[in-house]
Amino acid sequence: MHTTLLLLMFFVLSIIFGIILRRLLQNTAIPYSVALLLLGMLIGSLLDIELQTPIFHEVKAAFSLASQLDANLIMFIFLPALVFESAFSLEVHLFKRMLSQIALLAIPGLIICTLFTAALSLWVLPWQWSLPTALMFGAIVSATDPVAVVSLLKEMCSRARLQTLIEGESLLNDGTAIVLFTLFLTLATQIEPEFNTFEVIFEFMRVVSIGVVIGAVVAVVSLKFISSLFNDSLIEIALTLVLPYVVFYTSEHIFHASGVVSVVTLALIYAGPGRTRFSPEVMEHLHHFWHTLSFLFNTLIFILVGLVVSTRLGVTDLANWQYLMVIFAGVLVIRTIAVVGLMPVLARIGIGLTKEKSIVLIWGGLRGAVSLALALIVATNESLDIQLRDQILFLTAGIVVLTIIVNGSSMRFVMAKLGLDKLPKAKQQTLAKVQDKVSDEIIKVRESLQVDPNLKAVNWPLVDKNIIAIASPYKNEEEIDTQVEYLRKLLESERQFYWNQFSKGLLGTSATQILVQAIEKSLDGTPKIWPRPYIESHWKMPTWIDRMQSLPLFGSYARSFGYKQHVIVFESARGLFEASEYILSIAPSLSLEPSQLEKAIKQTKLVNEFAIAALDGFRQKSPHLVERVESYLALRILLNTERKKIQELAHEGMISEVDAEKLIEEVEFKMHESKKKNK
Template identity: 45%
Template sequence: MTDGLAILLFAVFALLSGALLRFLLHGSRVPYSVALLLLGLLVGALAEQAWLPAWAQEFSQSVDYVAGIEPQLILFLFLPALIFESAFAMEVHLFRRMLPQIALLAVPGLIIATLLTALLVRLALPLEWSWPVALMFGALVSATDPVAVVSLLKEQSSRKRLETLIEGESLLNDGTAIVFFVLFYAMLLGGAVEAGVAQVGLEFLRVVCVGALVGLLVAAGVVLWVGKVFNDAVLETVVTIAAAYLGFIVAEHGFHSSGVVAVVTTAVLLAGVGRTRFSPEVMHYLHHFWEMLAYIFNTLIFLLVGIIIARLVALPPLHMWLSLLLLYLGVNVIRGTTIALLSPLLARLGIGLTRDKAIVLTWGGLRGAVALALALSVAQQGQIEASIREQVLFLTAGLVVLTIVINGASIGTLLQWLGLAQLPPAKQATVVKAEGLIHNEVADLLEALQRDPLLAHADWPSIERSLQRLRLSAEFQPRAPGPQEDLAVFYKRQLLESERQNYWNQFGLGLLDQGATARLVEAVEAALDGVPDLGPRPRLQGFWAEPPWLGRLARWGWLQRRRFRHLAAVYGTLRGYLQAQQALLGLATDLAPDPSMAAAARQQIEANLEQAQALLSELRHEHGRVVAQLESYTALRLLLNRQREAVQHLADEGVLEPAESRKLIERVEQQMFELARGRTDVLDRRA
């Protein structure tokens, strides 16, 4: 069998096995990643059996081939895509708020864990390892693996902040781990023995900073490119794929810095400041594509890890099994100790850290493909004593299996036991209110359907009973809502998050341009920081006030054009703000835990509306010509949107052939693109 056919056969088997497991595990509490790892171990063990029938021998050859995959290929093939998808899907505002906590865990936390693990290996395990070997091993196994952690959290967690903390740590601590791994690896091979703390610190800063700079440059290139494209889902998606791999390869091979930091930087920048540069119609497609790619790669990598461990790790003597057990217990204690030492700072930085979340943070420190790939690179180094190579590979592989199988399989139960599997009571109260709104809409539709003559013989009593049973799912059953202050905080936060989404929806419809969307979203996120506040918005108020010098000097050419652009931006933000506040008025009543909170919220929202309406009236009075132009642009954009929807509707109904509908949609989108590009030019000419 050729190498290419072996890879293809393994990929087909992996995807079919993953699909079957996903089907069988539906409704089960067994994590998908854990089941895949166990399947990989089983396949790897069975594939080398001599009693296999002849037809299975070719598949066994395929397993042999993938088991011998280069360690670097594991990192370079799977890691960029999985890291990019995870960082791209994170809520950037929350990630920024929690960055001090994440950095504390990813740098000092990993250093502490590395040193304690080296001490454990030297003093408690029956191994004759030198300090360089112990320190290299400590760095190798101390970093929580982003692949394993991210995969698990997507299945188990319902707490966005906790998920972001664990996920963010696993994404960033790889850079720290690689710096120390490379240093101690070089010491083991006879180089860099004299490196001191200062040199290590400088090398760490170089690795992280250069990686971040590479990611920044790649993100800038993507933003410039996609900014010149309009609604081309394939092109914009392909550019993000290239960006993920290009940043990783350039950082790792070109500058010997952290590829993971480069990819995380690129993804976070594209998800944050770069989000308005992508075509609004493409973002939904883009996230779905990356979610699908991450699922495929997770399926492949967990199965591959299981096969590699089963085929390459030799069964050791009894004392090594005891060492593995002690190591597993020890690294969990070390992680708990590290978090306990950092808890006073973790509790005060970012969004804080409670005792229950610290327990989950400790138990969620899984090891995975990254640690295994580094251990395989050690195992292939002929300059290291054979017994040490075998021990490092066995202990690392065993730790990967034990943390994923034991910690991964039980973390759902731990979340349930700590009460973290459900939403907080105060936030849950708003969810129950939302489910009530959904139920009311369904009840209205039920009444309309009961009057439909085509459904006259339906069993309506049975249908109504089914709806009542489905009204509230088990995880959203109402409980004691908690303290009144918590209710107020979650209620306001829910309204602010709805306001932020309203701005993104307006951007998707073309009602807001890139600058207005960014300013409005930034203002909401500033209001979300700390204790959420519905108003007023100091950042917006400062922007809406025209600088006095700009009005006085407006007769000078380029200042006149700048003034018109400022007026256009003010109009855009005012219009978007007014529309969002009007939408919030209804939600304020519908989502309020009690009437007094609804009244207070509505009062603040009405004050926001009154202020914005007064400013808009003043803008129309003083700059009617500019406002008329901007309103004409908005109306035309809405009409073009409706035209595109009408074409798509006729295509869905079969009235238009697919080829004809594509041509019509392309013509409409070309008009929309030219309208967006020409707006500034028109304002300049009017100026």
């Protein structure tokens, strides 16, 4: 069978196996990634069996071919997409707050681990490895793998800050690891290697900085193009799929920089300031697309790693197994030393770090496909001794398998012992209020169902046993200081309100950016609903607008710019007013104590009054613009309403999908034209 068809068969069968495995693992404590790795190893071990059937022969050929894929091909196919999806799903505001901690772990932390691992390797293998070889091996096995770590955390971690810290470290430390690996591989292949510390530092700075620049430039240029589109989901989603590969290839092959850093930069800009550049209607489809692609690629890569480990290593001597056990234990100890050594700094920067979370940080340092791909690159380098290459591949693969199986499978137990498998008590009590609201709604619906003539035979005791008992068990616990958590929840609800308004087309790009950014400023440190200095600073009209309006060349530009600023002020003030009204309506239902509610209501009313004053001020100071601005906003709201109603009628079967698409195209053309006229 043709090679392409064999690879297609591998892809299809792996996804089918993954679907079956995921279904079997539901309601179990076994991580999906661990099970996939073991499945891949099992399949690899069965490839030696001989059966005289055409189907088995073709399946065997497909998986054998996949196990022989080039290491660079593995990295270039899977890594860009998986890194992009992970970074794109991060909460950018939280990532920025924790960047100092993430950078400390990803750069000095990895360097410490590399040096200690190299020293351990020379001690365990004193007569076989040179210093450059040991340093190269240290760089390979010290980087926590974004694919393995992210896959594990998404299955079991409900702590956003802890997940962001571990995930952020695994995303960024590959830049450090790959540049160190490249340098030490070059030294290891030289007859008389020369080590220059200054060159190492310069090369690292060059690789990272160029990677950031490439990712940022591509993000800015592509967002400029995306902002010119209007609800074209095919183009917008296709761009997010293609561009991670573009920046990865450009960085790695053209500029010899860090492709991972470029992809992370691109994704963070898209998820942060670039989010409002995408069409509001596309964002939900975009996240669904990347969530599905992540599942497919994770399934393939973990099965592939298992295949490579079981088919390429073969039987090795007892000494290598002994070396593996010693080095694996040493790697765990070395990561502990690095995290504990950096703990005094980690606890004082970013958002801090507790003892319990540091233990999870240590235990969550899984190695995966990136380490194995680097080891495979070494294994194919004929400048090195064949026994050395095989030994590095064996040790790396062993550490990858052991960290995923031992650390990965026990992570749930570790988190449970540390009390990190549940939400903090303050969040639990806030969640209890939400559950109470759900219970109240269920009781109302239950009462209406009891009098439904078509539901006379319902076994209500059986139904109540599964539904009514939804009230939270944390109601009667000792009193906890939940003021901070309560204010944070209100601010997060307000932020989500803005995003919902934006997704419905009821709030513009610039207004959404101002309002969301103001919320994120308020969330920094101790959360506070009032004041909103960020909004005030962005509502001030530049003084040059009035001075330049009378100039012949610049007057039209100044008037156009001034009009845009007035639209932004009016629209964001209106959004702020509606959001404050919404927060006033939900604040009582989330409050745990009267004092909390009183303080939140007082601050929210100040926000409300601030928004009303801005709207009144706009009408008084710019009466000549009121009609134009309000007419534009009213038209946009009505056109969005028209589009939504057409979609609802199509969903209900009142009109065909084809007719609905034509009507929606007409509405969106009007929306696009009104947007161009008011730019």
